[in-house]
Amino acid sequence: MDNETAKNIRESLTADCTKCFGLCCTALTIIASSDFPINKPAGTPCIHLQSDYGCQIHGNLREKGFKGCTVFDCLGAGQVVSQVTFKGQNWRDIPEIGDKMFQVFPIMEQIHEMIAYTSEALSYDIPHVLFNKLSLQLKELQNLTKxxxxxxxxxDLVIYRFPLNELLSETSKYIRESLIAKLPGTKNAKNYNHERADWIGKKLKGKDLRAIDLRGAYLIATDMRNADLRGVDFIGADLRDVDLRGANLSTGMFLTQMQINSAKGDAKTTLPSHIQRPSHWIN
Incomplete structure (x- = not known):
């Protein structure tokens, strides 16, 4: 394992709906809200799911009120459950496997999320001891997918989450402290620690926020236009409707596609290589 291999693993964790049996459209519960116009219980196909597992309104999801569908991302868990766990068997042809398949999907999704965080951490230049611990963690998680x-x-995914969280925190601290040491001005650690901060609606346009810790922070509708967000730890942060137009997140840490899909951005927003620019963003 080296940095480049780890980076490739992280970038490979993308959904391929053509190899999935519409699991996100079937397995998950939908509650009528600003993100969805309907209620749907878990295990029931969405009214727009077609016989080939495609979406009847895929090109007009937001216009039809299904904003939540354009935000969701399974990191490739859907195709793994469909093609690996159930070996290409689908719940329509074999109804008796449906319930089990729908229950496995969110478990695989969590495993893929942990693989994403671990492989990203391994793509950084970090101490050898930490790298080895993360490598072992990645192998364990990859074996779970089989x-x-x-x-x-x-x-019991908790036994994997807790040790991984410690390793990710250690990685974040090392990377951010290395960056902070190169920044001008006072190096007061309190200025960079905003874990679980409530910044809902905060005005941060054009701010230099490099290397701050925003783990689990509430950033709903925060104005971060043209902000410098390099080296920021975003793990678990709520980015719904954050305005990221023109912002630099090129080296933002532990960002997921779902977080970015829930935010607002444009063609000038700079993203990490493993994140795709959402099609609903402003061009």
């Missing part, structure tokens, strides 16, 4: 349905359903 388990059968019964084994996946019996997993």
């Amino acid at each position: 388990l059968d349905a019964e084994q996946l359903l019996s997993l």
Whole structure:
């Protein structure tokens, strides 16, 4: 394992709906809200799911009120459940596997999320001891994706999340402190620690926010236009309707596609290489 291999693993974690049996459209619960115009219980196909597992209104989801569908991203968990766990068997042809398939999907989604964070951490230049610990963690998580349905359903993911969280925190601290040491001005650690901060609606246009810790922060509708967000730890941060037009997130840490899909941006927003620019953003 080296940095480049880890980076490639992170970039490979993308959804391929052509190899999935519409699991996000079936397995998950939908509650009528500003993100969805309908209620749908888990295990029931969406009214717009077609027989080939495509979406009847895919090109007009936002116009039809299905904003939440354009935000959701499974990091490739759907195709793995469909093609690996269930070996290409689908819930329409074999109804008796449906419930189990729908229960496995969110478990696989969580595993893929952990793989995404771990492989991203391994793509950074970090101390050898930390790199080795993360490498072992990645192998364990990758092995979980090969388990059968019964084994996946019996997993206690907490035993993987807690040690991984410690390793990711250590990675974040090392990377950010290295960047902070190069920044001008006073190096007061309190200025960079905003974990779980409530910044809802805060005006931060054009601010230099490099290397701050925004783990689990509430950033709903925050104005971050043209802000410098390089080296910021975004793990678990709520980015719904954050205005990122013109912002620099090129080296933002632990960002997911779902976080970015829920934000606002434009062609001038700079993103990490593993994040795709949302089609609904302003060009």
